[in-house]
Amino acid sequence: MSEVGERLAAGAQAEGFPDLLYSDAERALADALRSLLGDRAAPATVLARTESAQTYDDGLWQALAADLGLAGLLIPERDGGAGASYREAAAAAETLGSFAAPVPYLGSAVVATAALLAAGAPVRGGLGPPPQAAPSAQPAQPAEPAGSSPRASTEAADLLRKMADGGVTVALAVPFATQPAPRGPAFPATVRLAGPRHGDTDSGVSRLRGTVTGVADALPAGLLLVPADGVPECLYLVDMAADGVSKAPLASLDMTRQLCDLWFDDAPGTLVASGQAAKRAVTAALAAGAAILAAEQVGLAQRCLDMTVSYARERRQFARPIGSFQALKHRMADLWVEIALARAAARYAAACLSSGDPDAPVAVAMAKAYCSQVAVHAAQECVQLHGGIGFTWEHPAHLYLKRAKADSLALGTPDAHRAALAGLVNLPGP
Amino acid sequence: MLKPEQVRERVRAFLAEHDPAAASRQDFLNARFDAGLAWVHYPEGLGGLGASRALQAVADAEFDAADAPGIDPDRNPIGRGMAAPTILAYGSDEQQRRWLRGIWTGEEVWCQLFSEPGAGSDLAALATRAASDGESWVVTGQKVWTSQAHLARWGLLLARTDPGVEKHAGLTYFACDMTAPGVEVRPLRQLTGEAEFNEVFLTEARIPDSDRIGPVGEGWKVANATLMSERVNIANARSGPRESGMIGPVAAAWRARPELRTPGLHDRLLALWTEAEVARLAGEMLRQQLAAGKPGPEGSAAKLVFARLNQEISAYEMELAAADGLRYDDWTMRRPERSSFFGRSPSFRYLRARGNSIEGGTSEILRNIIAERVLGLPSEPRQDKGVPWKDLPR
């Protein structure tokens, strides 16, 4: 261990407080990522892609997966991934956020991966009655998978292995606006089990019916994890290419992370998790998503400030750089302060998720509430302090503004997360 | 590098030889300092073990567990937080040996003789004159807002030794013996009713050259070390577990008195609570950076946030207190022995917090520092560059 590392270990040990600093490994990952994105995700490239038919950059995603292992960062080494923690995942997200990179990292490598990792425990046997369709649905029974082995867990592991190298991209089919439990829905399912078709029981297939709106990172996904209502609730794996599955891209506020609506019309799904395990999987996925999105927001805010500062140093009005006007300097200084705080909040949330700290729900709610506001503030200041050029389509400021505002609404608004804190830290309302 | 267990063992060995109940408080603290268990990250021989700063908590916890007498953090904060790091960085070996022990134990209180009637934010413009007569310096001038001068044995003095050069270049740093002839301290009453600070008149006060800290003409550099420590110090005034700062009594009142709750106050409380907790995490991150030997410019940020949050939270607390907020605990003019932002009544806390954005560099000046030194933004056009101090317009 390095001397610094040793001192930190002593410090962490002495006080039991998570290490918030960036490790050498995290810094190296961020550096490598920055140089790759610098080549392949320059603002003009990102902007052009928002107006193309393929708003997600699959080539870039494959490169990030192959060169940096980003697709499998959180996946255990035994399942072919990098075995990294949420800390490294957050460091990567910060850099991706600073480029507004149009890749399904958050949806696949974080949210769907977290769901599968949490669902990884065996779910068959002993966990209550077999799943049934919701009362209002047609009588339906999910097909029992063949064999008696804990199929869901092996299935999850198989799937993780395919995701690890970017070969398969997976999205969790819930609206991007969904806040994690406890304040968000315990199980955000708008899809129900439908009656089985001939032969389903033998092939281990269940039928799903319903609509999910405004889903992030589902456009480039090959597979979907679909929460379905029933008794108990279940999480199914659905092939995007299967009959009965359709998707429609939405004109989204943030076209660097274009949303889509999903329809399931007796779509075939295979069971991944049921009952408590399914709930656990979805809750873990959304919480991880909110924490890592907070890190993205830090990266975005820092990038907006950096752009603004360098512009303010060069742009001259009244025969001096506009950055010498104190009214502007103080606004940039305030942003820098806010970002320092946001960074601490995001680092803490990632650290709590990494170690399974019981404070994680508080940490995630704080990080998402605070970082959302800072990112929006930074992007708005970026537009304002650039003047007219900042209001153009050509300048990248609007990409950041749209992403910042969209991200602040995603996975729970700041207000919703503060409301969650009220319950978590015992500050009840009137 | 020492490990936590080794520090723990040293404290236990020390306690085995020094019964906390038997010795006088001062003797016990002196011995603790001499054993290197005062501030463990200081060098050996100067109250430390050259250990990680993070291990301080380990040592303190051992002493606390043994019910040993400890230092009073609200007494001599300027000595411990500002004089000590400055002396450690710029003092001679002899000065370090002479002063650091008394600073840590609190036996000798220190104050900061920087601000003057004509030089506050523009500290480098100060006019207090120190002239050499060969062996010692003869100092004449006036200082203001000098916190704790009425308790102080020593003052950190910044004075002008050369009026003929640019303002930053003509300054020298001294330790001023507050008991010397020619040093007069008068209370200045604050808006809180009491007088934490004072004005200090220096009239041909003599300072031996052996009490000069750092080279002649390099006072500005030394003063900046003091100011940096001051900011970190103010910001860390209450670092501890969750809700340990100004938000603590507010959250407690909210929980205890449901009849005070309204939807509007609830929204604001949650926003303030979140910010206070995020600021605490940023403080932790700053401490970890210091412990890793990588101090960042975040100290100025922390002080800015600390001031704003204290002001907002204490203002909120008054509204929550409603009718009780109309009361004040005590307007008596006193010269307090200890200084704390967090004690007394909500209305005292509210009033005292107004000073947080003025003392130790105003929030406006801190924003300038962040903008120029951290972000590299150009300075405003200035009239004082290249002009000798004596020729500056006044």
Ligand SMILES: Cc1cc2nc3c(=O)[nH]c(=O)nc-3n(C[C@H](O)[C@H](O)[C@H](O)COP(=O)(O)OP(=O)(O)OC[C@H]3O[C@@H](n4cnc5c(N)ncnc54)[C@H](O)[C@@H]3O)c2cc1C
């Ligand atoms: C409670 C308290 C305790 C103190 N204790 C001590 C102490 O122990 N020792 C000591 O030496 N001093 C002490 N001070 C003094 C303190 O450091 C000064 O008050 C402070 O630096 C401001 O100086 P000033 O009062 O002269 O105000 P000024 O510098 O005159 O400032 C007046 C206003 O103008 C603003 N301003 C000034 N220059 C600029 C600029 N360039 N850009 C934008 N705005 C500007 C300031 O922010 C402020 O709002 C203390 C002050 C307080 C309130």
